[in-house]
Amino acid sequence: MSTSDRPVAPLSVRDVRSWDAEADVVVVGYGTAGAAAAAEAVVRGASVLALERTGSWQGAAGSLSGGLIYMGGGTALQKACGFEDTPEEMFKFLMAAMGPGADEAKTDVYCRESVDHFDWLVACGVPFKATFWEEPAWEIPGDDGLMYSGGENAYPFDQIARPAPRAHVPRMENKRYGRKGGGFKLLEALAATAESGGASIRYDTVVDRLVVESDGRVCGVAAHQYGTELYVRARRGVILATGSFVYNESLLADHAPWMAGRPGSAVEAHDGRAMLMAQALGAGVKHTDACEVAFGVDPGLLARGLLVNAQGQRFMNEDTYAGRLAHAVLVHQANQAFLLVDQAGYDDAPVPDRMPFLKRPITWAAPSLAELEVDMELTGGCLEATVGLYNRHAADQRDPLFHKAARWVRPLEPPFGAIDLRNETLGFTLGGLTTTPRAEVLHVDRVPIPGLYAAGRVTSGIPAWGYASGTSLGDGTFFGRRAGRSAAAAGS
Amino acid sequence: MSTSDRPVAPLSVRDVRSWDAEADVVVVGYGTAGAAAAAEAVVRGASVLALERTGSWQGAAGSLSGGLIYMGGGTALQKACGFEDTPEEMFKFLMAAMGPGADEAKTDVYCRESVDHFDWLVACGVPFKATFWEEPAWEIPGDDGLMYSGGENAYPFDQIARPAPRAHVPRMENKRYGRKGGGFKLLEALAATAESGGASIRYDTVVDRLVVESDGRVCGVAAHQYGTELYVRARRGVILATGSFVYNESLLADHAPWMAGRPGSAVEAHDGRAMLMAQALGAGVKHTDACEVAFGVDPGLLARGLLVNAQGQRFMNEDTYAGRLAHAVLVHQANQAFLLVDQAGYDDAPVPDRMPFLKRPITWAAPSLAELEVDMELTGGCLEATVGLYNRHAADQRDPLFHKAARWVRPLEPPFGAIDLRNETLGFTLGGLTTTPRAEVLHVDRVPIPGLYAAGRVTSGIPAWGYASGTSLGDGTFFGRRAGRSAAAAGS
Numbered sequence: 015m016s017t018s019d020r021p022v023a024p025l026s027v028r029d030v031r032s033w034d035a036e037a038d039v040v041v042v043g044y045g046t047a048g049a050a051a052a053a054e055a056v057v058r059g060a061s062v063l064a065l066e067r068t069g070s071w072q073g074a075a076g077s078l079s080g081g082l083i084y085m086g087g088g089t090a091l092q093k094a095c096g097f098e099d100t101p102e103e104m105f106k107f108l109m110a111a112m113g114p115g116a117d118e119a120k121t122d123v124y125c126r127e128s129v130d131h132f133d134w135l136v137a138c139g140v141p142f143k144a145t146f147w148e149e150p151a152w153e154i155p156g157d158d159g160l161m162y163s164g165g166e167n168a169y170p171f172d173q174i175a176r177p178a179p180r181a182h183v184p185r186m187e188n189k190r191y192g193r194k195g196g197g198f199k200l201l202e203a204l205a206a207t208a209e210s211g212g213a214s215i216r217y218d219t220v221v222d223r224l225v226v227e228s229d230g231r232v233c234g235v236a237a238h239q240y241g242t243e244l245y246v247r248a249r250r251g252v253i254l255a256t257g258s259f260v261y262n263e264s265l266l267a268d269h270a271p272w273m274a275g276r277p278g279s280a281v282e283a284h285d286g287r288a289m290l291m292a293q294a295l296g297a298g299v300k301h302t303d304a305c306e307v308a309f310g311v312d313p314g315l316l317a318r319g320l321l322v323n324a325q326g327q328r329f330m331n332e333d334t335y336a337g338r339l340a341h342a343v344l345v346h347q348a349n350q351a352f353l354l355v356d357q358a359g360y361d362d363a364p365v366p367d368r369m370p371f372l373k374r375p376i377t378w379a380a381p382s383l384a385e386l387e388v389d390m391e392l393t394g395g396c397l398e399a400t401v402g403l404y405n406r407h408a409a410d411q412r413d414p415l416f417h418k419a420a421r422w423v424r425p426l427e428p429p430f431g432a433i434d435l436r437n438e439t440l441g442f443t444l445g446g447l448t449t450t451p452r453a454e455v456l457h458v459d460r461v462p463i464p465g466l467y468a469a470g471r472v473t474s475g476i477p478a479w480g481y482a483s484g485t486s487l488g489d490g491t492f493f494g495r496r497a498g499r500s501a502a503a504a505g506s
Numbered sequence: 507m508s509t510s511d512r513p514v515a516p517l518s519v520r521d522v523r524s525w526d527a528e529a530d531v532v533v534v535g536y537g538t539a540g541a542a543a544a545a546e547a548v549v550r551g552a553s554v555l556a557l558e559r560t561g562s563w564q565g566a567a568g569s570l571s572g573g574l575i576y577m578g579g580g581t582a583l584q585k586a587c588g589f590e591d592t593p594e595e596m597f598k599f600l601m602a603a604m605g606p607g608a609d610e611a612k613t614d615v616y617c618r619e620s621v622d623h624f625d626w627l628v629a630c631g632v633p634f635k636a637t638f639w640e641e642p643a644w645e646i647p648g649d650d651g652l653m654y655s656g657g658e659n660a661y662p663f664d665q666i667a668r669p670a671p672r673a674h675v676p677r678m679e680n681k682r683y684g685r686k687g688g689g690f691k692l693l694e695a696l697a698a699t700a701e702s703g704g705a706s707i708r709y710d711t712v713v714d715r716l717v718v719e720s721d722g723r724v725c726g727v728a729a730h731q732y733g734t735e736l737y738v739r740a741r742r743g744v745i746l747a748t749g750s751f752v753y754n755e756s757l758l759a760d761h762a763p764w765m766a767g768r769p770g771s772a773v774e775a776h777d778g779r780a781m782l783m784a785q786a787l788g789a790g791v792k793h794t795d796a797c798e799v800a801f802g803v804d805p806g807l808l809a810r811g812l813l814v815n816a817q818g819q820r821f822m823n824e825d826t827y828a829g830r831l832a833h834a835v836l837v838h839q840a841n842q843a844f845l846l847v848d849q850a851g852y853d854d855a856p857v858p859d860r861m862p863f864l865k866r867p868i869t870w871a872a873p874s875l876a877e878l879e880v881d882m883e884l885t886g887g888c889l890e891a892t893v894g895l896y897n898r899h900a901a902d903q904r905d906p907l908f909h910k911a912a913r914w915v916r917p918l919e920p921p922f923g924a925i926d927l928r929n930e931t932l933g934f935t936l937g938g939l940t941t942t943p944r945a946e947v948l949h950v951d952r953v954p955i956p957g958l959y960a961a962g963r964v965t966s967g968i969p970a971w972g973y974a975s976g977t978s979l980g981d982g983t984f985f986g987r988r989a990g991r992s993a994a995a996a997g998s
Contacts, residue, residue, distance in 0.1 A: 021951045023788060115763035268792035268940065271607035271971065290950040294788040296515060300760035303795035325907050327819050346838045393906040395898050399891040406887050414885040415817050448760065458782040459513045479763065 022290040024226045025236050033234065036247035037063035037214070039501040040235055041255060042221045042288055045074030046197070046487050047470030047494035048255035049204035053138060054498030056211030060250060062498075064208070065219040065237055067283050071205050072198070075257055075280045075442075076487055080153035081196020082163055083491065084476070084484030086180035087125055089132040094144035095160050099178035101125040106175035108476060111164050112485065115301055115478040123451045124476055124492055131492050132182065139203035141185040150313035152336060152483070153195065155367035157185045164482025165335035169417035181484040191369050200487065219244065224252065224291050224466070232295070232465035251465045251501030254455070255494055258471040259286025260305075260442040269302035270443055272344055277440040279308060288472050289446050295466070298458040301474045302445035306481045307341040309438045311353060312372035317422045318359040320404060321435075324350035326387070326396030328404070331416040337481055344439040351435040352377075352390065354397065356426040376431035386430050401426055444481065446473045453497035467501050469493035514782040516718045517728050525726065528739035529555035529706070531993045532727055533747060534713045534780055537566030538689070538979050539962030539986035540747035541696035545630060546990030548703030552742060554990075556700070557711040557729055559775050563697050564690070567749055567772045567934075568979055572645035573688020574655055575983065576968070576976030578672035579617055581624040586636035587652050591670035593617040598667035600968060603656050604977065607793055607970040615943045616968055616984055623984050624674065631695035633677040642805035644828060644975070645687065647859035649677045656974025657827035661909035673976040683861050692979065711736065716744065716783050716958070724787070724957035743957045743993030746947070747986055750963040751778025752797075752934040761794035762935055764836055769932040771800060780964050781938050787958070790950040793966045794937035798973045799833040801930045803845060804864035809914045810851040812896060813927075816842035818879070818888030820896070823908040829973055836931040844869075844882065845925040846889065848918040868923035878922050893918055936973060938965045945989035959993050961985040 039055045041048045044066035052062045071077055086092060087101035105125040109116050136142065147158040154161050163181035165171050184199035209215065218239055225234035225245065234247040259265045260278035262285045267274050278284065293299060313336040321332050321339055330342050343351040355363075355376075365373045380386035383397040390397075405425040407414055413423050447455050447468050454462035455473075469475075470490035477485045531547045533540045536558035544554045563569055578584060579593035597617040601608050628634065639650040646653050655673035657663050676691035701707065710731055717726035717737065726739040751757045752770035754777045759766050770776065785791060805828040813824050813831060822834050835843040847855075847868075857865045872878035875889040882889075897917040899906055905915050939947050939960050946954035947965075961967075962982035969977045 021953075023949065023951055113763065114766075115759055267607055268790070269794075271605065274606075293785070293790070293950045296786040296788065298760070298782075298785070299791075302761075325820075328817075393895070393899070395895050396907065399895045403885070403887050403891045407885070415888065457515065458785045459515055461513075474760075 020222045022223060022287060023294045025223045027225050027227050027233055030225055030234070030245045032245065033247040034244045035063060036249065037061045038250040039253060039498065040065065040246055040248035041253045042235060043254065043256035044071050044215055045255065045257060045470065046076030046201055046204065047490035048253070049201055049208050050491040050494030051253045051255055051469060051498035052208035052213040053204050053211060054495040055502040056208060056213050058499055058502035060502035062208070062213040063246065064213060064215045065221055065235070065246065066215060066217050067220045069217050071201050073281060074201060075284065076197050076490065077201040078193060078281065079195065079197035079487065081184045081186070081198070081200050082153065082181040082484035082487060083135070083200065084163065084180050084482055084488035085128045085132045085182050086178055087128045089129050089182065091132065091142050091144055091159055091182055092178060095146040097178045099180070101128065103175045103178065104128065104180065107164070107166055107171055110174045111171055111482055112477050112480045117474070117478060120451050121476060124489065134495070135491070138207040140200055142182060143185040146179065149364065150317050150333065150336070151366060152308065152313060154183050155189070155369065157187050159183055159185060163335065163484050165338055168334040168419060169331050189368060197487065204491070221288065224295065226295065230295070230464065232463065248465065250504040251467055253497045253501055254288040254292060254447070254466070254468040254472050255470050256288040256472050257284040258443040259289060260284050262286040269445065270305055273305055273441065273443065278442055279306065279440050280442045284442065292447050292455050292463070292466060292468065295463055296457045297455050297463060298448040299446060299474070300448050301478050304444035304477065304479045305341070305441045306337060306444055306477070306486065307344045307439050307441040308337055309340040309343065309435060309440070310372060311374050311433065311435060312363065312366050314366070315363040315373055316353060318363050319353045319355040320400065320426070322352050322354055322400060323347040326392050326400050328400060328416060331413065331418040333418050333422050335482060337483060340439050341481065343435070349437050349439055353433040353435055355431050355433070357429050357431070358427065360431060374433045377434040379429060379431040381429045383430055386432060390432055442471065444471065444474065444477045446471060449473045449493070451496070452500045453493045454500060465504065467497040469497045512714045514715060514779060515786045516783070517715045519717050519719050519725055522717055522726070522737045524737065525739040526736045527555060528741060529553045530742040531745060531990065532557065532738055532740035533745045534727060535746065535748035536563050536707055537747065537749060537962065538568030538693055538696065539982035540745070541693055541700050542983040542986030543745045543747055543961060543990035544700035544705040545696050545703060546987040547994040548700060548705050550991055550994035552994035554700070554705040555738060556705060556707045557713055557727070557738065558707060558709050559712045561709050563693050565773060566693060567776065568689045568982065569693040570685060570773065571687065571689035571979065573676045573678070573690070573692050574645065574673040574976035574979060575627070575692065576655065576672050576974055576980035577620045577624045577674050578670055579620045581621050581674065583624065583634050583636055583651055583674055584670060587638040589670045591672070593620065595667045595670065596620065596672065599656070599658055599663055602666045603663055603974055604969050604972045609966070609970060612943050613968060616981060626987070627983070630699040632692050634674060635677040638671065641856065642809050642825065642828070643858060644800065644805060646675050647681070647861065649679050651675055651677060655827065655976050657830055660826040660911060661823050681860060689979065696983070713780065716787065718787065722787070722956065724955065740957065742996040743959055745989045745993055746780040746784060746939070746958070746960040746964050747962045748780040748964050749776040750935040751781060752776050754778040761937065762797055765797055765933065765935065770934055771798065771932050772934045776934065784939050784947050784955070784958060784960065787955055788949045789947050789955060790940040791938060791966070792940050793970050796936035796969070796971045797833070797933045798829060798936055798969070798978065799836050799931050799933040800829055801832040801835065801927060801932070802864060803866050803925065803927060804855065804858050806858070807855040807865055808845060810855050811845045811847040812892065812918070814844050814846055814892060815839040818884050818892050820892060820908060823905065823910040825910050825914050827974060829975060832931050833973065835927070841929050841931060843927040845927055847923050847925070849921050849923070850919065852923060866925045869926040871921060871923040873921050875922055878924060882924055934963065936963065936966065936969045938963060941965045941985070943988070944992045945985045946992060957996065959989040961989045
C-alpha cells in the first residue's frame, strides 16, 4: 500500500464544489479508537459519521487482537480478583516502563481516570469475567479476565511500583488465536454502543486528504469509495484513528529501519497515511522510532530458560514481560537470540492451551555445553561461561546479574537444549502524532490544530518508547473517547 | 533557548509590509554547511545574504570542531599518503556503517563526487598536509592530514569494504582542543571564499519564520536582530543550515530521550527551530532518534582494554571507531560501561598529545579479578567469566566473540584496573529534514517544497543511524554546496 499515488497535502475548502455527506464529527478509521470516539461523541449530542477503509470493523487490528486493555488504579475487576491498586502505583509503573520519553500529562490522566474507563467499557457492554490468570503468557487462553502484561511483578518494576495485574481481557469463549479473541468482544460492544447511539458508518471508504478552511481549521475530508470521490464535511471536528504505520515500508525505513522488511502485527491498512495528512498541516510527531515487538515463544518457557544473544550472553531477566525481551532482541541484540534450557526446565514448561506451538521444539540438544556450543556454532566456552556464572548464584536461588525471581532460578544441569529465536521478531510502530490529553493534534508550534483530533496508534500515546500489552487498546479507547468528547464539544 | 516564544508557523507574504533586505539566495546559519552553500551560490552568479544568529562564524559548531571531513574514493591526499580507495569501496562502507536506513541516493552521489569535493575545498584554500596519522584517536593531535575515523579497518567493516582512511583534517598548527582546530581552518577558508565572491553576512540575526507565497513557495524569512524585526526576501531560494537540535530539551524528549539532560557536543544555537519551521510547511523528517555519541577516553587505551557493561560483559570489539563504542554504551548498554585493563596494557597506552586527560586514570585497581569485582560492586564472578573466556582465545591471539584485531589481543594478567565510564557520553543529534541529493527539502508527499533547501545537521544526511567522525562536516559542506547550486539555479 503506497502513500505516493495520491497527495496527502490538505485540500482547500474553496476547491470542494459540494459536500457528499456531513456530520458534526467525522471519524477516520473504525477500529477500537475510532469506535470509542464515535460512541462518546454521540452521547455528547453530536452526529457522527465514521469512514472505514476495510469492509467491517472485524478487519481492524484491535478486533483481531487478543483484546488486552491496560487499566488499573483499583478497577472493580482488580478488586474482585483480590488485587489492590492505586492510580499512583499505576502511574509510577507506566512512567518507568513506557519510557524513556513517557508523556507525563497523558499518563497522569490515564491513570486517574482508569477506573472510570473500565466502568464505561462495562456500561458499553464489554463482558469481563472476574478471574485471574496467573501463568506468564502472551494472552489468556481461556476466558479469565485479568493478567500481568508488562513485567509489573518482575525486576526492575517490582522495585519501582507495587505490582498489580492490569491487563483486562474481555470474556470470550472459544477464542481463535489471531482471529477472534478478546479484541472482537471489545470492538463488538463499542461498535454496538456507537451505532445504537446513532453513529453512521461508511465502509470501504478511504480517506485521502484533510479539507481546511483558509484560517487552517480542519473542516472535512476528501475520500474515495471504489472509484467515486467523496467530500465529507465535519462541522465540529475530524478524528484520526487509523492505526500505526507498520505497513508502510518507506516510513519504516525513515523512522524505524530495524522494523523494515519484518512481519507487522497489524493489518495492511496501517499505512501511516493519516499521520502524513496531519504532518502536512504542520502537526508534530514523536517517538517515531518506537515499536511493540513480540516473538513466537511462550513466556512460561522463557522464564524457565536463559535467553542469550549471539555471543551466548544473557541480557535481561527472562521472567519479565516477554515483549520487553523481544524488543531487546530486536533493538539491542541485532535480532539474534537463543533460548537455552535444560531437560528438566523444558519438561516443566506447560504447553499453552490453544497456542501449543509456542512451546517451541528444541533446535539443538547436547549432553554438555561444550558440545552444544559446537552445534550452535558459537564461540567455544561462551555458554560455559554464562551458565557457570548463572549456576554459581542459582545454587543460592539468586540471580544478581539480572534479578530473575527466585521462583524461576535453579542451576541448569545436563542434558541441555537450545531453541533458535534468531530473526523471529514481529511488531508494530508506537510513534506518531503529538497530541494533548484532550486528544487534540498539536502543531509543531505546540498549539492545537483547530478541528483535528487523534487517538490510538496514529499518535504517540501512553507507550512512548517502552510497551506493555494492553496499553495500545487501553490508550486507543481512552483517548479515542476523549477525542469524541473534545470534537463533540468544539464550536461549530 | 526555547522555541516556544515565537511561533514557527510560516508567515504569508501578504503580511510582509516591506522587505528590509533581499538577495537571490538567503542562507540561514553561517557554519560549515551555510558557508559552503554561500561559496557555491556566489560563483553560480547569485547574490547571497547569510543570516547568522551568533556574532561570528567562529561560534559555529563546525569551527569549534576538530575539522574531520569524511572524503574518499581516491583523493589526492589519500594517494599522497599511499592509500588506494574507490567510490565503490567508500559506498559499501558508508551504507553499512551509517545504517540502518542509510540514504542510498545521497550516499551514491556523495561517494562519486568526493574526489571533486576534496579538490574544491583545496581550491577554496583549505590547507591539508599529506601525512597520515596511524594511531587510534578521536582527533589528530598534530598537523597530519589523514586518519581512520569510522572503524573502516576493524571488524565488521574490514570484511565489508577494503579499508581506507577517509577523515581529511585541515592543517592547523597549535591546535587548542575544542576551541581552535581543523574546523577553524575549514570554515575560515569557506567564509573567505564566500565573502570574496560577494556574499554578505549579517550576524546577530535570528531567523524566526519562513515567508511563503500563496502557492506555498518559500520566498523569504522573518528574522530579528536585537529588538528589530527584519523581513528578508529570497528571490531564488532559502537554504536552512542551522545545525542539530541537541540544545532543545523538548525535542530531545520527543525524539531522542536518551540524549535529554546530557551535554551536547555542539553550540546552544542548535535548537532545532529551523527544522520546525520547515515541518510547519509539511516537510518530512527522518531518523530523528539518531545521534553522534562520544566519551572522554582515548581510543588507544580502549583498544588495549576490555570494555564491559554493568554486568561485566563485553559487547563490541574495542578497536573499532570509538564513537561506535560510545553510541553502543548510551543506546544499548543504558549508559553503563567500565574499561577493564591490566597493568601492562595501561602502561603501553600512549598519552595523547594535547589531550593527555584522555588517558584516564584508573578508578579501581586490584591484584585479582575477584577483588576488583567487589570494589566495583559487580556480580561475583562476572569479570572472571568475561576475562576467562577472553584469555582462553587470546592465548592464540584470537577474539572470536567480537573480532578485535590480533594487534590488540593478548591475555590479560594481574594486576588489573578498571576505569569508570558510566554516564559519561555526550553528543549531538543526526536526524532532521528529509532532503533530496540536490538538497531540496521534501514535503511528506515526497515532492520538493519550492524555494526551500537544507544541508548539514538540520537534515538527515549521510549519517542515518550510524556515524563516522567527519561525515557531518563532510555532508554539511558537500550538500551545502549542492544547496547553493540548486538555489542559485532556481527560477526567479
